[in-house]
Amino acid sequence: MRITLQRVSKAICYVDNEIVGKIENGLLIFVGFATNDAFEILPLAVRKCLELRIFNDENDKMNKSVLDIQGSVLVISQFTLYANCxxxxxxxxxxxxxxxxxxxxxxxxxxLFKQNNINVQTGIFAAKMQIELVNEGPVTINLEF
Structure with missing residues (x-):
């Protein structure tokens, strides 16, 4: 399982020029799955995304999580994270x-994200999507499980 997450002030997912998911102040999460991935890794991956301290505190230090700031997440499926070049x-x-x-x-x-009292938006699995975002920082983190 591979995840690329970005700290965003805004992210919007379009399918056929229609907005299907939109957030402000949170995480844009691209997720791809490998042939050998299993359901057992999902809780750990969700917890890591939710608790990763990449949002600034009152001293402008990355010390807060998306839960701490009561942010949102936009989750997009992206098989191309497993591109072998x-x-x-x-x-x-x-x-x-x-x-x-x-x-x-x-x-x-x-x-699993929805079970954490957080605003969760999504794209549409396997659809051709366009993603518009404002990456804050910029902060982009790659995770692998």
Whole structure:
């Protein structure tokens, strides 16, 4: 499981020019799943995202989590996080989970976020999406589980 998260002041997900997810002040989370990923890793991944102290405190130090600031999350599925570009010029995605498996993992991942009394928005799994964001900092963190 790979996650790229960004601290944002705004993030919007569009599908067919319609807004399907929109947040302010929180985390934009791109998540991709590998062929060998299992449901057991999801609670740890969600907890890490929620408790990662990357928001500024009153002394302008990254000392607060998205929970501390009562922020929001926008979760976007992104199988391209498993692109293998070692050979040639065209990435291969053989390490990515099948769409069926990835959808099940994604839905449970989102469900676990929703259990934490936080505003959770999403894209649409497997849709062609456009993401608009304002990255604060910029702060971008890559996680792997």
């Amino acid at each position: 070692k050979r040639g010029r065209r990435p291969d995605f053989t390490q990515s989970a099948s769409p069926e498996k990835a959808k099940e993992l994604y839905e449970e991942f989102v469900h």
